[in-house]
Amino acid sequence: MIAGIVSANLEPIIRISVLDSRGQTHERDAILDTGFNGWLCLPAEFIAMLGLNWQRVGTAILADGSQTVFDVYEGTVLWDNQPLTVPVDEAASKPLVGMSLMRGYELQLTVVEDGMLALTKASSEKTHP
Numbered sequence: 001m002i003a004g005i006v007s008a009n010l011e012p013i014i015r016i017s018v019l020d021s022r023g024q025t026h027e028r029d030a031i032l033d034t035g036f037n038g039w040l041c042l043p044a045e046f047i048a049m050l051g052l053n054w055q056r057v058g059t060a061i062l063a064d065g066s067q068t069v070f071d072v073y074e075g076t077v078l079w080d081n082q083p084l085t086v087p088v089d090e091a092a093s094k095p096l097v098g099m100s101l102m103r104g105y106e107l108q109l110t111v112v113e114d115g116m117l118a119l120t121k122a123s124s125e126k127t128h129p
Contacts, residue, residue: 006115017078021051030095039086041096
């Protein structure tokens with residue numbers, strides 16, 4: 001199970017652990033973003049500090065209908081205490097966990113300040129391809 005809280009701004013927050021290019025772990029708070037169908041989104045400064053390898057250029061359509069272009073890196077996150085290599089999108093935002101990373105998990109929230117957040121593996125769903 002992955003536990004977190006709901007912030008004062010009603011954002012669902014979990015602590016993520018990302019490995020740098022030397023295998024050292026770095027932790028950050030990340031927002032669970034159910035409107036983001038990608039894996040993980042990190043700011044450029046954090047990606048540079050981690051020394052992640054650039055993979056490609058990505059494109060996305062934002063909620064306002066505009067299109068954006070961004071760099072995509074390869075990173076390793078400890079997800080439910082297991083290392084998982086995922087695409088990491090670069091964006092000028094707080095770290096975001098997308099629906100692809102949460103695939104196969106059940107999300108439970110108590111949407112009040114300091115409310116409970118729990119991500120648990122769904123028993124009948126394959127978690128990651």
